[in-house]
Amino acid sequence: MKKVLLFLLLCASSASAEFYTWKDRAGTVFYTNSLHEIPARYRSRAMQLDVATGKKFPISAAGQPAGTAAPTATGAPPAPLTVATPVPLPTPPPAPTPAAGQPGSVQQLRASQPGAEQRPGFTIAPNNPAPTPAVSSTPRMPAPKPRTRPARVRNPEDE
Structure with a gap:
């Protein structure tokens, strides 16, 4: 675990980003990572x-730091920029559909099982789910009995 954290820390510290800072008239220091977010009067x-x-x-007028290499004004052509063009990912060819007579086709399956059309509840069709068995392996629970009140015993003397 420590090695993973050390690796992530090293990768995070090697990431390059541009951070800018400026101070306004009140003396408040601001930080940003985008040059266009700096107000024009403080740029x-x-x-x-x-x-x-x-x-x-x-920061120079071109938006680059003064310490970095800026384009020269001596008339020398700048080095050409290489632009990476996205390469389309290869797409696999579509899966072949089995034609009649090929192994795995519905026609061949029907031909290999004579009399299957006459059996009730058995059809050979693509993408059909298997028939559900009529018998289940789960135990049956008895139906709940209706609640009945106990018979009321009448006493002739109560009336």
């Missing part, structure tokens, strides 16, 4: 946080 003073080291970097 020039916003800083990007490096979570691994805890350092703050100013």
Whole structure:
């Protein structure tokens, strides 16, 4: 269990994300992970946080931290970006349906059991459930007896 927790902790710490911070006029410090959530008047003073080291970097006008490689203005063409295109997953071919005369077909099953059509309660049809047996293995419980009041004994002296 400790190894799993250690593995998850290492994976979580290696995840990269961009966090930004800025301070408003009242001195309140705000944090966000989206550059477009920073108000325009504070965007020039916003800083990007490096979570691994805890350092703050100013954000350039292009939206990248000043410490990272920005596109050069020397006229050199930027490196082409590789865009990953989704590859469709292969779909398996549909299962072949048994034709007449092939093993497992309804026609072949009917031919292998002569007289099955004449037996009552027995049909050969695809996707038909098996017939239910008339006899059940569960014990039968007696029906409850109706409740009757005891016979009232009349005493001739009571009348």
